Amino acid sequence: MLAAEGEELLYIASHGPFEKGKDVITRAPDGGIRAYQLKSGDIRLADWREIDGQINNLVELPINIPQCPAGLSHMSFFVTSGRVDDVVLDYINTGNLGWRERRFLHGLAVIEKSQLVHRFVSVHGTFLPQEAKDFQLLLTLLLSDGASPLDKPSFSRFLLSVIRFEDSATHRNVSRSLSSAVLLTSYILGPATKCNNHWRQFEAWIVTASHILAAATKFVLSDELWKPSFDLSMMAAQRALDDLVDECKQRQQFIEGQAMVDGFFYGSRQLILSGLLSAWTLARRRSNQDPDVHVQRLVMARLKESFIWGESAAPFVLLTAFELEQQCMQPLAEEFVINYLRILLMFHGEGMRGLPDSFISTEDSVRFMHQIGEQDVDSFQGFSYSCQPMIDFLVRRWRRQALARLWDAITRLSLESSVPQFLWEWFIWKSDSAVADSCIPGQPQSWSALLQAATDRDISGLPALLVKYPVFTMFWLLVFPHRLTPATLALVDRSISRSTFSMSE
């Protein structure tokens, strides 16, 4: 909301104890520095006494962050989503007199629920869904079971109804609609936050970040109009991943729901965890933080119990393989990818039904594989979206003999890639302009030609922002598995091979 009101976000407290009583620090449009402490619920005298020390820090301790010149005074705000008791307000008024006498001229201002609602409506009200069906979608998402996986196609449709994508939209309006999308995402994630569904939170924030990049690409927005919203979404996604890692570290077993039937989903969940933990540790390593040995062990343990549910598992397999490579377990990494290919080819063998393709959700794929309930599709025989990227991965690692053994089976598949024709559509769930690029593997296939193609894979057709933010791209592939193509994999492969890439630059 602050970003939408024109304040520039300078700092948001990350995990753990906040910085000197300040949860958020901004620069107001007039150049003044503002510090906020955030609380939820009603604040009574007993609550106030508990946080009294933090409030003193908020008002009295100077701000010490690189974006803010030293010695600059700041305005302090205490924000709560509830109401502040009259007795507390009296305390604050008395405190303000004392602070002013001691030359903390701005004192402390209070922002309560009623003011928040008013400000929210004036800033975001016009960006709420206008059509009844879109509003119904918002309500459905708000009321959905927080413990269930995210319905990504519906969530994407909702974001498309909130973010201004019409050609006539002004850049300023697009920017404000991006801030609204971030705010509405955090509301929609309320139920998931309550039941600690970190995966749902991670996916939702990456979908939001992706739609922000879609708008930035489509309208060629200047950085200040989209980057704060993107950074907030990425920070929230990273936090969800941090929370997931913390939870995994504490768990002895990984069964969820009804143990009697969890066997159908257990293996898939282990591969999802393996991919997410790998992404977390790869991002951490690339931002020059030490890899966490405990998490590395967790990846290995989850890997052993994993199940390939369909082609949407491919990015999880690849991210795990990248992480294993970083742990100097090159043979294991390559063997994991080879095993994926073997399973893929086995399911495309004579008399089999194929593997559900990359466009099929994990839940529907698991239902197809275990033949649970009615099936919408009888067969996925004869084509694959993940085969070519997997071949590229192995070719770049010179696994000629392994591929030679599999080549006969590979030639019986049509290798597909879905390629959006508009750059901005790469970032949304359903691209209307996407073209299916289809090819039959060479018979025979020259190894040297294969090597050259995999090594020189052209990434010039990808959106510039995808190339610019490789950590986002890594997370994005886990959430948008149907965007795994030879080019997007080459992009991630190259960026992991390089020594530097950062969360946002």
Place this chain on the structure above:
Amino acid sequence: MRFEQVEFGKKTQEAQECSIPVEIRFAEVPTLIGEVLDKKLRSLADQLGAHKMRALFARIEECTDQTGQKLDAKGAPIDGRMLLDIMEMGEVGFDRFGRPTTSFVIHPNMAPALKRASEEVENDPELKRRLEAINDRQRQQWLDRENRRKLVD
């Protein structure tokens, strides 16, 4: 869909609309239940199926025109020689037991003529020898194709 066709370069195929008009008269509505409804739905399904098949055959016609794998009977009924010409023209696959996996897709009206042509091949020693030669050649070509499914330098 974009793909590369051997000898014909890169190709793009657009999705084709497949639709049929559905008409429900006011007078029909009160009795549109049970068998009557089943019959109407089946008729719509047949029309849609026919529409799809016409589109499929049009695409096959286009491809066979390009590749020269088309035989014009000029109105003459199919006979043994023509049947062998057709078998010689196409590419035949075989299963692991060496049995051909190719099937003929024909209009039901053509079935008696095809049966007669098949019997003619069976009963004419010269045509039968030609059939065996075609089968041998097709099997060898299939083996050659299967042997090409490998990685080379």
